[in-house]
Amino acid sequence: MTEDSGYMLKPLREEAGLMLYRGKNIGTLAPVIALAAAHRSTSQGVRRLEYEWSLASELDSAWAAVPLELTRYAGRPTLVLQDPGGEPLDRIIAAHSDEPLDLAQCLRIAAGLAAALGEAHRHGLIHRDIKPANVLVDRSGRAWLMGFGIASRLPRERLAPVSAEIVAGTLPYMSPEQTGRMNRSVDARSDLYSLGVTLYELLTTDLPFTASDPMEWVHCHIARQPLPPQERKPHVPSVVSSIVMKLLAKTPEARYQTAAAVERDIRRCLTQWLAEGRVDDFPLGERDMPDQLLVPEKLYGREDVVESLIACFDRVAAGGHPELVLVSGYSGVGKSAVVNELHKPLVPSRGLFASGKFDRYKTDIPFATLAQALGGLVRLILTKSAAEISHWRQAIGEELGADGQLVVDLVPDLKLIIGERSPVPPLPPQDAQLRFRRVIRRLVNVFTRDHPLALFLDDLQWIDAATLDLIEDLLTQPDVKHLLLIGAYRDNEVSPTHPLKGKVAAIQQSGSAVHEIVLRPLSRPDLELLLADTLRCDRQCVAPLARLLEEKTNGNPFFAIQFIYALADEGLLFLDHRRPQWSWDLERIRAKGYTDNVADLMVDKLNHLAPETRVALQQLACIGNRVDFATLRLVPGDSVNEMHRQLWPAVQSGLILRSDESYRFLHDRVQEAAYSTIPESQRSKAHFRIGMLMADHTSPAAIEERIFEIVNQLNRGASLAASIAEHERIAHLNLIAGRRAKSSTAYISAIGYLRRGRAMLTDETWNRNEDLIFSIESLLAECELLTGGAGCSGKPAGDATPAG
Numbered sequence: 001m002t003e004d005s006g007y008m009l010k011p012l013r014e015e016a017g018l019m020l021y022r023g024k025n026i027g028t029l030a031p032v033i034a035l036a037a038a039h040r041s042t043s044q045g046v047r048r049l050e051y052e053w054s055l056a057s058e059l060d061s062a063w064a065a066v067p068l069e070l071t072r073y074a075g076r077p078t079l080v081l082q083d084p085g086g087e088p089l090d091r092i093i094a095a096h097s098d099e100p101l102d103l104a105q106c107l108r109i110a111a112g113l114a115a116a117l118g119e120a121h122r123h124g125l126i127h128r129d130i131k132p133a134n135v136l137v138d139r140s141g142r143a144w145l146m147g148f149g150i151a152s153r154l155p156r157e158r159l160a161p162v163s164a165e166i167v168a169g170t171l172p173y174m175s176p177e178q179t180g181r182m183n184r185s186v187d188a189r190s191d192l193y194s195l196g197v198t199l200y201e202l203l204t205t206d207l208p209f210t211a212s213d214p215m216e217w218v219h220c221h222i223a224r225q226p227l228p229p230q231e232r233k234p235h236v237p238s239v240v241s242s243i244v245m246k247l248l249a250k251t252p253e254a255r256y257q258t259a260a261a262v263e264r265d266i267r268r269c270l271t272q273w274l275a276e277g278r279v280d281d282f283p284l285g286e287r288d289m290p291d292q293l294l295v296p297e298k299l300y301g302r303e304d305v306v307e308s309l310i311a312c313f314d315r316v317a318a319g320g321h322p323e324l325v326l327v328s329g330y331s332g333v334g335k336s337a338v339v340n341e342l343h344k345p346l347v348p349s350r351g352l353f354a355s356g357k358f359d360r361y362k363t364d365i366p367f368a369t370l371a372q373a374l375g376g377l378v379r380l381i382l383t384k385s386a387a388e389i390s391h392w393r394q395a396i397g398e399e400l401g402a403d404g405q406l407v408v409d410l411v412p413d414l415k416l417i418i419g420e421r422s423p424v425p426p427l428p429p430q431d432a433q434l435r436f437r438r439v440i441r442r443l444v445n446v447f448t449r450d451h452p453l454a455l456f457l458d459d460l461q462w463i464d465a466a467t468l469d470l471i472e473d474l475l476t477q478p479d480v481k482h483l484l485l486i487g488a489y490r491d492n493e494v495s496p497t498h499p500l501k502g503k504v505a506a507i508q509q510s511g512s513a514v515h516e517i518v519l520r521p522l523s524r525p526d527l528e529l530l531l532a533d534t535l536r537c538d539r540q541c542v543a544p545l546a547r548l549l550e551e552k553t554n555g556n557p558f559f560a561i562q563f564i565y566a567l568a569d570e571g572l573l574f575l576d577h578r579r580p581q582w583s584w585d586l587e588r589i590r591a592k593g594y595t596d597n598v599a600d601l602m603v604d605k606l607n608h609l610a611p612e613t614r615v616a617l618q619q620l621a622c623i624g625n626r627v628d629f630a631t632l633r634l635v636p637g638d639s640v641n642e643m644h645r646q647l648w649p650a651v652q653s654g655l656i657l658r659s660d661e662s663y664r665f666l667h668d669r670v671q672e673a674a675y676s677t678i679p680e681s682q683r684s685k686a687h688f689r690i691g692m693l694m695a696d697h698t699s700p701a702a703i704e705e706r707i708f709e710i711v712n713q714l715n716r717g718a719s720l721a722a723s724i725a726e727h728e729r730i731a732h733l734n735l736i737a738g739r740r741a742k743s744s745t746a747y748i749s750a751i752g753y754l755r756r757g758r759a760m761l762t763d764e765t766w767n768r769n770e771d772l773i774f775s776i777e778s779l780l781a782e783c784e785l786l787t788g789g790a791g792c793s794g795k796p797a798g799d800a801t802p803a804g
Contacts, residue, residue: 007032007073007080012088014038015133016170017045021073022083031083033065033146037076048149049079055148058123063116065136065146084144089113089202090132097205100233107240107270108141110199111263116143117195118259121188126152128186130194131173132201155292156185158657161343161353163383164214171217172207173197176250179218181343184297188290189252192259196247203240204232208248219347222250237279240269246284253296253533261288289536289580293568295561296533299337301526305517306341312515313342313484317349317452322475322483324507326460328491329519332558332598332669335488338519339456342486351452352377358462359624361716364753365708366466366746369457370440371410377447378413392446393417399446403439410744412705429786433745437473441480448482459668460489460500466746468503476510491518521555534564535573535582544586552596558667559598566594566601569608602673609649614677616646620656621674622686622713626664631709634697635690688717695733703733704740711737715756724762728769731757735776738783747783754780 009023009032021034035052037045053070060066065081072078089109092101100106113135120127127134127145134147150168161180164171169178175193177184200208208226211217226248230241243265249255256262264287269279299306305327312325327335346353356373381392397418400407405421408414415421427435447453457463457471471487474480494500508514522530527549531542553559567573567589576583595601606614619635620627633640647663650656655670656663665671678686691713698706711733721727734757741750757776765773 007034009034009073012091013133018049019076020088020133031085032068033081033083034073034078035081035146036073036078039076046077049077051150052148053079055125055151058125059148060119060123061144063119063144064148065144081146084136086136086138086142086144088133089135089137089143089198092137093132093201093205100203100205100235103235103237103240104270104273105141106199106202107266107273109137109143109202110141111266111270112137112141112143113195113198114259114263114266116145117191118263120145120151121191121259124153124155126154126157126186126188127191127194128152128178129169129173130191130198131170132198133170135198152186154652156187156294156654158185160659163380164218165385166383167214167218171211171214172209174217174221175252176222177252179221181218181347182222182250183337183340183343184252187252187294188259189255189257192247192255192262193249193252195259195262196244196255199244199247200226200229203229203236203244206232215347215350222344222347237269237273239279239281239284240266242281242284243269251298253298256285257288257290261285287580289575291575293534293565293573293575293582295564296530298533299334299341300530300557301522302334302338302519305338305519308515308517309338309342309486310345313345313351313452313454316482316484317351320481321513322480322485323513323515324471324475324504325484325486325515325517326504327486327488327517327519328494330492330521330556331490332556332667333519333521334557335519336458337557338517339458339486339488342454342456346452346454349452350450351454352380352447353454353456354447355456355458357625358457358459358464360459360462362624362708362712363462363464364749365712366464366741366744366749367410367470368708369463370467370470373455373457374407374443375411375413378411378417382413382416389417395446395449396443399442400439403435403442406436406439406744407443409740429745429747436745437470440470441474441477444474444480444483448480452482452484454484454486456486456488458488460487461493461498463500464746465499465748466744468499472503472507472510475507475512522557522560523555524550527555527560530560531564537581545584548586548589552594553598554596556598558669559601562598562601562605563594566605569605598669599673599676602669603677605653605655606673606677609653612646613649614674616643617650617656617674618678618686619690620647620663621665621671622678622683622690623709625668625671626662628662630661631694632663634706635693684717684720686717687713688720691715691717695729704736707733707737707740711753711756718756718760721760724764724768727760727762728765728772731760731765731776732772733757734760735772735779738776738779742779742783747786750783751780751787754783 006026007023008026009021012020012022017038019036019038021036023034024031035049037049049070053067056067061082061084065084068080068082070077070079117127117130125148127148128150129147134145136144136146159178159180164179167179173194175186175190176182178186178190197208209220209224211220228241229236229244230238243262247255247262265284268282272279309325312323316323327338329335343353354373354377356369358369362368381389397404402422403424404418405424408421444453471485474483475485489500504514524546528539528542528546531546531549532539535542549560549563553563564573567584570592572589572592573582573584606617623631629640632643647656651658654666656665691710694706694710694713698710714730714733718730721730734753738750738754738757741753754776758780761773
């Protein structure tokens with residue numbers, strides 16, 4: 001990026017930290033538009049300019065303002081774009097605030113905008129910020145798009161629910177699913193909702209909704225129905241009003257499916273209006289068939305269980321007493337999908353949602369999943385304004401008092417709010433355990449003081465003993481209010497003797513409310529409805545295909561959806577453009593001999609990826625279900641950027657999901673499939689390499705913060721340690737992990753790490769490192785005394801054998 005004063009520019013407006021200019025290139029006199037970071041702009045604004053510049057080769061001057069260069073103007077980063085002509089649509093609307101544009105001109109602009117948006121979608125881009133300020137139009141109605149700073153190259157993208165203040169996009173124009181609170185992915189139909197808001201404003205000069213703060217905007221989009229444009233402006237024909245309302249449907253399935261269909265209907269309106277001065281009603285969206293297969297993300301056959309879950313939350317929000325909801329069923333049956341339906345009803349009460357997921361390969365890391373959930377709440381606070389962060393700092397500091405460092409050790413990001421705290425004084429083991437539980441309750445109470453909290457812990461079949469005890473404490477102590485704790489588990493992996501069963505019985509005996517929701521496979525009628533909605537035809541038409549789907553998948557929703565996509569990938573389910581409708585050949589599908597095992601199907605899908613992508617996925621699977629970029633930087637192959645490049649095809653295919661800071665696997669089954677493709681003889685080597693790289697690239701100051709991740713890898717490859725120095729290093733790291741676990745009162749986990757450390761030592765170590773042996777043995781004896789020998793038969797930490 002170089003300083004460039006070769007432009008003469010005139011400012012038009014400032015919005016979202018960016019200044020919009022219009023002018024010309026002094027040397028060529030060519031007209032240009034410029035977007036410059038405003039004086040108050042954040043680094044995010046600069047990143048958006050850089051990202052839009054990276055899309056230059058994918059944009060076309062026929063429908064977009066194409067970037068020319070990324071430079072500096074008046075000392076600020078500036079993106080210079082070709083000026084195709086026309087006026088910004090927001091200025092046109094503002095100029096007609098007292099009297100809307102005549103209908104013919106509105107329809108010309110609407111058709112031009114739909115055409116430009118359709119071209120963007122055909123080029124594989126989802127804009128994600130369609131609004132009048134990002135549209136240029138000329139007198140003929142031709143439109144060009146700009147503002148591609150948050151556009152997506154993915155056909156479908158699941159966004160996490162983040163603070164409404166920082167959600168990417170512009171809240172008054174944002175689709176419900178783009179808020180992250182609809183349990184739905186963002187795809188091209190999200191832009192169509194924003195198009196609907198834009199056309200509503202064009203026709204009426206008003207927005208469909210008004211709101212006073214970000215969360216109210218979110219509530220408007222996900223729950224409120226706007227007045228039809230015709231009721232605000234009687235001159236708007238009924239069918240034009242209906243087009244806009246169809247675009248504004250809350251669920252993507254109920255909207256137009258393509259921008260081309262919107263353009264077709266609008267041009268039909270324009271043609272009749274110009275010829276006859278009226279527009280008759282007609283069926284909307286005829287022949288509206290997307291080229292891409294999209295299985296609807298609404299839940300089938302789960303209405304009753306979702307209602308039960310919401311009823312539990314409403315009770316907790318109103319009455320205060322904590323409740324436990326257990327959601328069980330086979331892997332892939334949709335437990336997480338059901339729980340995520342809570343995001344929508346949380347909005348009116350300003351409720352909070354926190355989640356963590358247990359990992360079968362990290363069962364000895366104490367409180368890791370609780371730390372993950374609480375860390376999410378802490379990061380939510382960090383996105384707030386300085387005044388709100390100050391409020392939270394005072395509230396958390398007062399509640400935790402002198403014990404704050406205990407929680408900072410568990411959730412390191414908390415120190416960004418309350419700062420480093422003084423070390424806590426040592427206490428006898430039982431008192432230390434009571435203190436730790438008390439301080440966790442106090443932290444939870446800070447969050448639930450003004451907001452009900454839904455705390456979701458997934459995959460309880462892999463829960464650690466320390467977290468189980470903490471859950472019992474949260475649910476049975478009288479000082480905890482407004483908490484709904486939801487746990488999901490695979491019931492076929494939880495036997496009657498599993499520790500979870502005994503703990504749930506104890507919670508029930510204490511008088512706490514416990515509800516159990518068991519999810520069954522989808523029925524044949526559910527599968528018929530799923531296929532009918534996916535293929536946009538009636539249920540009778542898809543009945544034979546639904547029967548085959550049931551035979552192959554046993555009604556497992558995850559498997560069924562992946563099976564449908566596999567058929568499309570193989571060309572056995574295809575769009576017949578002549579009709580247009582989806583077609584298939586049952587005999588060809590049967591002859592293909594598709595597996596009836598979801599694991600085999602996932603492996604087959606992975607095998608279609610390039611070798612370098614498969615290797616990158618294997619490394620990801622070794623690290624965990626969710627891997628943050630900070631961890632990736634500790635285990636570089638060629639470079640982190642190269643890793644991102646290698647993983648991109650897997651992101652595009654939907655096997656993994658990428659956020660601003662991490663990757664996570666679409667489902668446990670995908671992670672398990674990726675791991676299974678590593679030859680058994682190479683798995684220990686992979687873990688040992690990752691563990692050593694983590695240890696080598698972690699600074700001494702940060703080693704305790706990452707110690708569990710490091711030893712979790714090393715312990716699964718420890719047999720490959722080739723020298724006494726490596727043996728002692730692994731032993732020392734396990735000692736650090738044991739101390740850390742003991743300080744968290746997770747004594748059984750501590751015993752596991754200490755035993756693994758002791759197993760690494762040899763007779764020669766007595767002569768070289770007597771202090772290390774003494775430290776391990778003395779701490780191990782102390783922990784075994786504290787547990788009364790309860791941990792004596794446990795496996796060493798990190799010794800779990802991965803599935804596959």
